[in-house]
Amino acid sequence: xxxxxxxxxxxxxxxxxxxxxSRAILGLVQGRVGEKLDFLLQGLSINIxxxxxxxxxxxxxxxxxxxxxxxxxxMRVGEAQFRDRYHEVMDKVWLDFPDNMTNTVVPxxxxxxxxxxxxxxxxxxxxxxxxxxxxxxxxxxLLGRKxxxxxxxxxxYYQAFWVALAEMNLTYSERCFIVPLxxxxxxxxxxxVLSAANRTLIEHRVDITVMD
Numbered sequence: 001x002x003x004x005x006x007x008x009x010x011x012x013x014x015x016x017x018x019x020x021x022s023r024a025i026l027g028l029v030q031g032r033v034g035e036k037l038d039f040l041l042q043g044l045s046i047n048i049x050x051x052x053x054x055x056x057x058x059x060x061x062x063x064x065x066x067x068x069x070x071x072x073x074x075m076r077v078g079e080a081q082f083r084d085r086y087h088e089v090m091d092k093v094w095l096d097f098p099d100n101m102t103n104t105v106v107p108x109x110x111x112x113x114x115x116x117x118x119x120x121x122x123x124x125x126x127x128x129x130x131x132x133x134x135x136x137x138x139x140x141x142l143l144g145r146k147x148x149x150x151x152x153x154x155x156x157y158y159q160a161f162w163v164a165l166a167e168m169n170l171t172y173s174e175r176c177f178i179v180p181l182x183x184x185x186x187x188x189x190x191x192x193v194l195s196a197a198n199r200t201l202i203e204h205r206v207d208i209t210v211m212d
Contacts, residue, residue: 022142023098025204030094032196033152034087040192041083044185048075051184055177067174074168086164093151093160098143106159113176117162120183121155124190128154131194134208138201141209152197154187161186 049072056064075082089106109117125132132152140147161182165175 089160117158124154137208
């Protein structure tokens with residue numbers, strides 16, 4: 001396997017043996033990503049009341065009002081628990097990553113919403129594919145190994161969101177109403193998350209490594 005390094009001004013790749021420093025930098029990346037996601041999730045909380053009705057336009061007024069009330073009650077009462085569960089799931093992803101991330105850390109969704117989430121995730125990944133690839137190449141330098149999947153792939157965030165929603169006393173269909181709003185108010189701004197991660201790596205002089 002051949003490694004080609006792209007150097008910037010006075011940027012030096014970190015040695016793979018300096019695992020302590022690598023893990024510390026990875027922790028900073030995770031922290032900044034978490035802060036940005038909290039900010040975006042707050043935007044979802046602020047806008048969800050009005051936006052929900054747009055997702056329920058096919059329902060009768062009575063059914064829409066019923067589901068809207070249930071969702072807003074759970075989002076307000078259980079928001080702290082939801083946030084904690086979301087970060088707990090993502091913590092497992094980041095913990096699994098340094099050695100060799102698997103695809104089994106975050107449970108996948110079931111039923112019709114799985115296809116919708118996969119479509120959203122693919123669309124998001126394609127939109128940010130250049131920044132995703134660049135961030136992955138910096139993570140390769142940080143860890144000293146080839147990196148395919150990493151904790152910043154969009155599908156992981158959709159799946160973690162679905163797992164966190166399961167903590168609330170909502171029906172399957174009510175949770176499904178919220179997924180497009182997560183896409184709209186969080187993942188449509190996902191470039192901010194990737195930029196926060198990439199900027200942190202650059203600040204700590206982690207350059208790009210391309211591994212074949």
